Amino acid sequence: VNRVQPRWNRGTVVVIGMVLAVVLAGIVALFASTSPDGLERVAEDVGFADTATDSAVADSPLADYVVGGEDTDGATWRSVLAGIAGVLIMTGVAFGGFWALTRRRREVQSPAHSNR
Amino acid sequence: MHIPDGFIDAPVSIAAGALAIGAVALSVKGARRELTETSAPLAGMTAVFVFAAQMVNFPVGAGTSGHLIGAALAAILIGPYAAVLAMTMVLVVQAIAFADGGLSALGLNVFNLAVVAVVAAWLVFIAVIPASARPSPRRLWLAAVAAGFISVLAAAGAFALEFALGGTAPLSAGTVTAAMLGVHTVIGAAEGVITALVVGAVAAVRPDLVFGLHRGEPAEAIAADIDAAEVSR
Secondary structure (H helix, E strand, C coil), X not given: CCCCCCCCCHHHHHHHHHXXXXXXXXXXXXXXXXXXXXXXXXXXXXXXHHHCECCCCCCCCCHHHCCCCCCCCCHHHHHHHHHHHHHHHHHHHHHHHHHHHHHHHHHHHCHHHCCC | CCCCECXXXXXXXXXXXXXXXXXXXXXXXXXXXXXXXXCHHHHHXXXXXXXXXXXXXXXXXXXXXXXCCCHHHHHHHHCHHHHHHHHHHHHHHHHHHCCCCCCCCHHHHHHHHHHHHHHHHHHHHHHHCCCCCCCCHHHXXXXXXXXXXXXXXXXXXXXXHHHHHHECCCCCHHHHHHHXXXXXXXXXXXXXXHHHHHHHHHHHHCHHHCHHHHCCHHHHHHHHHHHHHHHHC
């Protein structure tokens, strides 16, 4: 049998990825560059940056990855909170989404649920 | 490279949105073949990791920053169809909860970053590693770097095309295209390196979890074998 001896189990890989995500979103992001990104740079240099309009949700509580907006006190902690909130929301959406996707396949395959 | 509202006119935004919806629908079908109940958490983690990594802008010189897109990373780790879905989830959460990327531009952003970037990355990856295999670490590194690099240039090129078709500012499409490809050459190089580092790390401990290496069925038996060994421990 072509057995591969696993060094880490599947759950460990997932947990390490999740811990890294929390560290990236909650801590490392505090040290991220605030310079314009590639598209923003091009828009400024070529001259169409002013055609951008505010998102309809620009005033939402998590807008720009700072809870309650960038212009008030304690922005560092509120950035940490926004990053962690983002990871929590994404965890719900992504684990929920992929779980539903794979769960439904099993139901479709089950004869008891087949109505085609 | 998230497009805000206002850069691209309504017809092109709607057309890109329609293409994006079609691609996502196709990917729902495709991802059911790529994923199993046991690999679903890995797909979920990949989406969360990409979201978090996208928050970390790194300087690329000349007062400009870039951040990981993650399309190549997701395609290689969980397969192209699941990657389209993971990237779409990231972009939807960013647009709705974080006002990152416009709402009317969501279709454009999904099309560029979740569809074009994933497809480009996957085509490059399978060109370098044609079949399910255990390539040398060096070859895997090469495939991941190339996939990451090309995925960013493809997304930048897609924006340039959309700007040429429906940019609201009356500017030269050629100038925008050259500027987009120029700055994203540097960002793409970083994307390639980060993609290779993460894929390499996962492949070093569990190569059987990397979709780009097992490509679905044959290695699933090996994976099942490993899972059985885990359970019995």
